[in-house]
Amino acid sequence: xxxxxxxxxxxxxxxxxxxxxxxxxxxxxxxxxxxxxxxxxxxxxxxxxxxxxxxxxxxxxxxxxxxxxxxxxxxxxxxxxxxxxxxxxxxxxxxxxxxxxxxxxxxxxxxxxx
Amino acid sequence: xxxxxxxxxxxxxxxxxxxxxxxxxxxxxxxxxxxxxxxxxxxxxxxxxxxxxxxxxxxxxxxxxxxxxxxxxxxxxxxxxxxxxxxxxxxxxxxxxxxxxxxxxxxxxxxxxxxx
Numbered sequence: 665x666x667x668x669x670x671x672x673x674x675x676x677x678x679x680x681x682x683x684x685x686x687x688x689x690x691x692x693x694x695x696x697x698x699x700x701x702x703x704x705x706x707x708x709x710x711x712x713x714x715x716x717x718x719x720x721x722x723x724x725x726x727x728x729x730x731x732x733x734x735x736x737x738x739x740x741x742x743x744x745x746x747x748x749x750x751x752x753x754x755x756x757x758x759x760x761x762x763x764x765x766x767x768x769x770x771x772x773x774x775x776x777x778x
Numbered sequence: 779x780x781x782x783x784x785x786x787x788x789x790x791x792x793x794x795x796x797x798x799x800x801x802x803x804x805x806x807x808x809x810x811x812x813x814x815x816x817x818x819x820x821x822x823x824x825x826x827x828x829x830x831x832x833x834x835x836x837x838x839x840x841x842x843x844x845x846x847x848x849x850x851x852x853x854x855x856x857x858x859x860x861x862x863x864x865x866x867x868x869x870x871x872x873x874x875x876x877x878x879x880x881x882x883x884x885x886x887x888x889x890x891x892x893x894x
Contacts, residue, residue: 695879706884712877719877764809764829767882771821
């Protein structure tokens with residue numbers, strides 16, 4: 665099973681709302697990632713967790729707050745977003761222990777900020 | 779700067795043609811290179827993974843090559859079909875001192891249309 669599950673599939677939120685995106689994998693992977701993808705652009709790396717610790721933060725604004733409660737779960741907490749944050753948010757995972765691993769992506773959450 | 783470039787940006791071919799998609803990267807300190815497929819509004823499906831020590835990988839009608847010294851990879855699709863129509867993304871996992879996972883950096887993608 666090479667499945668990464670993201671919920672919800674679609675989310676509409678106001679600029680004053682607080683919401684969370686969820687990502688789950690049961691492949692025993694120890695690295696998990698958040699990417700942001702705008703229309704007709706490639707995915708851009710936001711955060712990397714390795715063994716449940718944040719290892720890379722690509723200078724993402726603090727209105728995006730990642731959390732890795734356990735090795736199977738990754739959340740992205742959203743607060744006070746702007747309309748330009750509307751995008752497809754993709755979660756990925758790969759087995760831990762170094763870079764020689766294959767990344768698997770979820771189907772994404774389509775976020776619209778109004 | 780660690781970058782990934784893909785050409786062409788778009789490609790339209792008749793069904794049955796063989797085709798080649800190109801990917802280039804700027805830094806030879808890579809762990810691996812991965813080719814993905816993305817259908818409109820969907821997530822990414824992994825097609826092929828080539829480790830930095832390998833020269834090529836094959837899966838069905840797909841063949842990917844890697845030349846680390848020149849910073850290039852190609853994805854060859856044989857006997858193209860309308861169902862192959864999608865965006866193909868090349869992603870390079872660069873080594874990064876801050877994380878043992880490295881950074882997976884994407885090219886801009888090639889949007890392929892295969893006409894019946």
